Amino acid sequence: MTQAPRDIEDLIDLMARLPGLGPRSARRAVLQLIKKRALLLIPLADAMQQVAATARECINCGNVGTTELCEICSSQKRANGEICVVEDVADLWAMERSGVFKGRYHVLGGTLSALDAIGPDELRIPRLLDRVQREEISEVILALNATIDGQTTAHYIAEQLVPSGISVTSLAQGVPIGGELDYLDDGTITAALRARKAL
Numbered sequence: 001m002t003q004a005p006r007d008i009e010d011l012i013d014l015m016a017r018l019p020g021l022g023p024r025s026a027r028r029a030v031l032q033l034i035k036k037r038a039l040l041l042i043p044l045a046d047a048m049q050q051v052a053a054t055a056r057e058c059i060n061c062g063n064v065g066t067t068e069l070c071e072i073c074s075s076q077k078r079a080n081g082e083i084c085v086v087e088d089v090a091d092l093w094a095m096e097r098s099g100v101f102k103g104r105y106h107v108l109g110g111t112l113s114a115l116d117a118i119g120p121d122e123l124r125i126p127r128l129l130d131r132v133q134r135e136e137i138s139e140v141i142l143a144l145n146a147t148i149d150g151q152t153t154a155h156y157i158a159e160q161l162v163p164s165g166i167s168v169t170s171l172a173q174g175v176p177i178g179g180e181l182d183y184l185d186d187g188t189i190t191a192a193l194r195a196r197k198a199l
Contacts, residue, residue: 008034060131062107062124064089072096078104081138085128085157087111087145091181095143098189103141106131111149112156125157132164139167141196145180158199169196 003009008030015026033041057063058070065071072078082103086092092105108123120126132140140161144150158168171192181189 061105062089062109063092063105072104078102079135081136082141083128083131083135083137083139084141084143086143086181087150087153091143091145094181094184095189095193098186098193100190100193101141103139104135108144108153111144111147111153113149120156123153125160128157129160132161132166137166139169141193142168142170142199143181143193144170147178147180154199168199170199171196 004012012023012026012030015021015029016023018026021029033044054066055064056066056068058065058073059068060073061070063070063072067074080103082101083106084092084095084101084103085106085108086095087108087110089107092107095101095105106124106128108125108128110118110123112118112120112123128140131137140157142154142157144154154170161168184192
């Protein structure tokens with residue numbers, strides 16, 4: 001069986017590691033990129049090089065941007081006393097697509113998981129508790145995925161916030177059990193955010 005040159009095979013192997021792409025899909029994608037080199041491959045390589053050089057994590061919330069503080073954290077319009085807590089950046093972007101939430105975010109970087117030895121210190125939970133005191137927060141909205149680990153994390157955070165006396169709410173209707181925010185449509189996210197409930 002004839003194989004592609006080593007550098008092309010290396011590219012296929014790297015592409016196959018991306019979520020949603022297996023070896024066959026990666027091979028098709030790479031062939032398409034090569035066929036349309038000027039239209040796709042060269043601009044993609046340039047964009048990837050630019051992102052590799054400039055992308056960084058916001059030191060405040062964990063969002064991805066190109067500056068030390070992301071646009072959301074640096075905007076005074078977003079300083080309304082509300083923090084929406086999400087598992088990862090994809091969830092933050094999903095919430096932003098809905099256009100409903102006008103506060104700031106906090107990206108945990110995952111969920112608590114005893115099986116994977118992920119405790120509060122492996123996540124940005126201590127940083128969240130610090131932000132709640134420092135930023136005069138009036139409400140924390142827990143927009144965590146409706147999975148066992150997501151709900152365990154939500155309850156843990158809610159317990160940690162009890163002494164602060166601030167309002168702690170979670171997304172309500174519209175988020176199915178086992179569902180993940182990144183896969184929900186904007187209308188579902190909007191309904192869930194508007195119908196949030198106290199924990």
